[in-house]
Amino acid sequence: MKKPPAIGKTTVRGLNPFGGERAAQLVPQARLAGPMPWVIAIMIALTVIAAAGGLALNNVASNARADLAGGATVQILEASKQERNRQATAAEAMLAEHPAVASTRRVPDAELDALLEPWLGVGADNEAVPMPALIDIRLRDDATEDTLNALRGLLVSAAPSARVDAQSSWLAPVFSAISSLQWLSAALVILLGLTSAAAVWLAARSALGANNETIEIVHLLGGTDVQIARIFERSIGFDATLGGAVGLALGLIVILFLGQRFDELGSGMMAGGGLDWLDWIAIAIIPLIGVAIAMLTARITVLGALRRLL
Amino acid sequence: MNATEKEGITFDNVGLRYGADREVLSDVSFTLFPGSFYFLTGASGAGKTSLLKLLYLAQRPSRGAIRMFGTDVITLPRNRLPSYRRRLGVVFQDFRLVPHLSAYDNVALPLRVSGVREADLKKPVRDMMEWVGLGHRIDARPATLSGGEQQRVAIARAVIGRPELLVADEPTGNVDPEMALKLLRLFESLNRMGTTVVVATHDVHLLKKVPESLIMRLDKGRLSDPTGALRYPPRANTQAGNRGDGRG
Numbered sequence: 396m397k398k399p400p401a402i403g404k405t406t407v408r409g410l411n412p413f414g415g416e417r418a419a420q421l422v423p424q425a426r427l428a429g430p431m432p433w434v435i436a437i438m439i440a441l442t443v444i445a446a447a448g449g450l451a452l453n454n455v456a457s458n459a460r461a462d463l464a465g466g467a468t469v470q471i472l473e474a475s476k477q478e479r480n481r482q483a484t485a486a487e488a489m490l491a492e493h494p495a496v497a498s499t500r501r502v503p504d505a506e507l508d509a510l511l512e513p514w515l516g517v518g519a520d521n522e523a524v525p526m527p528a529l530i531d532i533r534l535r536d537d538a539t540e541d542t543l544n545a546l547r548g549l550l551v552s553a554a555p556s557a558r559v560d561a562q563s564s565w566l567a568p569v570f571s572a573i574s575s576l577q578w579l580s581a582a583l584v585i586l587l588g589l590t591s592a593a594a595v596w597l598a599a600r601s602a603l604g605a606n607n608e609t610i611e612i613v614h615l616l617g618g619t620d621v622q623i624a625r626i627f628e629r630s631i632g633f634d635a636t637l638g639g640a641v642g643l644a645l646g647l648i649v650i651l652f653l654g655q656r657f658d659e660l661g662s663g664m665m666a667g668g669g670l671d672w673l674d675w676i677a678i679a680i681i682p683l684i685g686v687a688i689a690m691l692t693a694r695i696t697v698l699g700a701l702r703r704l705l
Numbered sequence: 706m707n708a709t710e711k712e713g714i715t716f717d718n719v720g721l722r723y724g725a726d727r728e729v730l731s732d733v734s735f736t737l738f739p740g741s742f743y744f745l746t747g748a749s750g751a752g753k754t755s756l757l758k759l760l761y762l763a764q765r766p767s768r769g770a771i772r773m774f775g776t777d778v779i780t781l782p783r784n785r786l787p788s789y790r791r792r793l794g795v796v797f798q799d800f801r802l803v804p805h806l807s808a809y810d811n812v813a814l815p816l817r818v819s820g821v822r823e824a825d826l827k828k829p830v831r832d833m834m835e836w837v838g839l840g841h842r843i844d845a846r847p848a849t850l851s852g853g854e855q856q857r858v859a860i861a862r863a864v865i866g867r868p869e870l871l872v873a874d875e876p877t878g879n880v881d882p883e884m885a886l887k888l889l890r891l892f893e894s895l896n897r898m899g900t901t902v903v904v905a906t907h908d909v910h911l912l913k914k915v916p917e918s919l920i921m922r923l924d925k926g927r928l929s930d931p932t933g934a935l936r937y938p939p940r941a942n943t944q945a946g947n948r949g950d951g952r953g
Contacts (some may be wrong), residue, residue, distance in 0.1 A: 420806060420810065613818060615761060615790060616862075617791030617819065620786070702783075705765055705785065
């Protein structure tokens with residue numbers, strides 16, 4: 396029997412970390428044929444949609460607040476049309492002179508009629524249903540309570556039937572609802588993140604179980620826990636990258652479709668719900684965070700399981 | 706500690722029990738002299754596989770002391786055990802080849818785990834495959850190999866890293882007598898190059914094939930060593946003098 400071949404002097408050990416494609420071969424890869432990338436894709440798509448919804452709502456609220464912050468409305472609540480017109484004219488003239496006021500606009504009766512038409516019908520009798528006169532005011536600064544009180548004081552004598560309100564107060568319940576929806580979307584993003592981590596944990600446990608023999612062999616051949624964990628990390632990382640890309644694409648399709656639908660509404664408020672470039676970057680980062688969570692979960696799961704071996 | 710104990714492997718009053726059951730190994734004490742050839746015999750259930758598991762660091766004993774290459778491996782932190790495992794070669798009774806890897810990749814596995822570069826392991830792996838007579842089957846998956854061929858791949862994987870200790874659990878159990886003899890000659894060749902070899906077998910005919918070997922006999926978990934040769938092996942009975950040739 397001839398001598399066994401000796402390992403050449405060039406086979407210096409420990410120079411090359413066990414990794415890459417060769418190490419990945421140890422765990423059979425199903426890729427898109429397996430459930431993992433699709434589970435991650437669905438999770439990422441839902442997270443992207445929830446995050447985009449939250450960001451859009453934030454933009455709606457911010458833009459609306461900015462628009463309304465410097466706005467106030469004066470209502471002349473007077474039943475007599477003549478007196479109402481007199482007080483409105485006097486109030487508009489006085490307000491225009493006030494240093495806090497940037498501009499005023501009396502809302503024409505025709506515009507008011509158009510606003511009320513859906514409820515009162517065409518040609519409603521203004522005498523039978525007296526409508527207040529409205530003056531739209533743009534202030535130089537935000538409509539603080541002090542400014543509003545100053546305006547109220549100004550109008551007491553000339554227009555005693557005047558009522559001054561900040562425009563933002565009309566939409567306070569809407570802002571409250573938007574805020575609730577924002578919290579909901581944030582909670583959804585967190586829950587979906589946790590669900591993704593749980594799905595990866597289950598997948599890593601399942602992969603560990605399915606490849607238990609192989610892991611034990613590598614372990615007994617001197618493979619370290621980190622080496623073995625890296626194999627699974629890489630495998631799950633590939634699945635998560637595939638799933639993340641598919642999920643991001645699905646999420647973007649839904650976002651763009653919904654964006655188009657909301658654009659078609661032509662609502663002034665919804666028009667402020669577009670996403671800016673920082674929002675798009677945040678959305679693009681979601682799959683990357685998903686991949687990082689998946690790899691970290693796989694690593695922690697595998698290292699935990701390996702610690703049970705000697 | 707003498708030089709033998711420093712380089713070799715010493716078991717001192719080792720006991721092993723699984724859970725609350727009775728001990729499967731009791732008061733096992735011996736020293737594996739570097740470069741020697743041992744047969745581990747005993748009836749089924751005598752504790753051979755348990756003893757081998759302790760040898761290839763798959764199990765910690767319940768009591769006693771084990772020193773390996775000068776280190777107490779019982780108290781060694783588990784993160785330092787891989788470097789000791791890389792100095793061992795193991796041929797499992799059931800081969801334990803990775804089913805979805807080719808024969809080549811199975812044999813290359815210990816080198817890859819040890820951090821050998823791809824370019825550097827091609828030749829040694831191919832040479833090793835030739836050496837075990839499977840140069841023409843390097844791309845074959847284990848499922849397509851016969852029992853004897855799988856056994857030889859398992860042996861090639863065990864010896865590719867030039868281990869200091871080779872442990873083989875019933876390596877001839879699944880092959881015909883002719884192949885068994887060939888495999889034994891493979892172990893002898895490796896042993897002549899300085900590797901300590903421990904072969905667990907219940908085939909008494911095999912023992913006669915290696916006249917220089919020492920016999921470790923387990924009976925109900927106890928090692929019989931009436932002459933003390935296992936614990937204090939006489940240098941003349943070992944092949945230590947043959948060590949050192951051919952190490953790369």
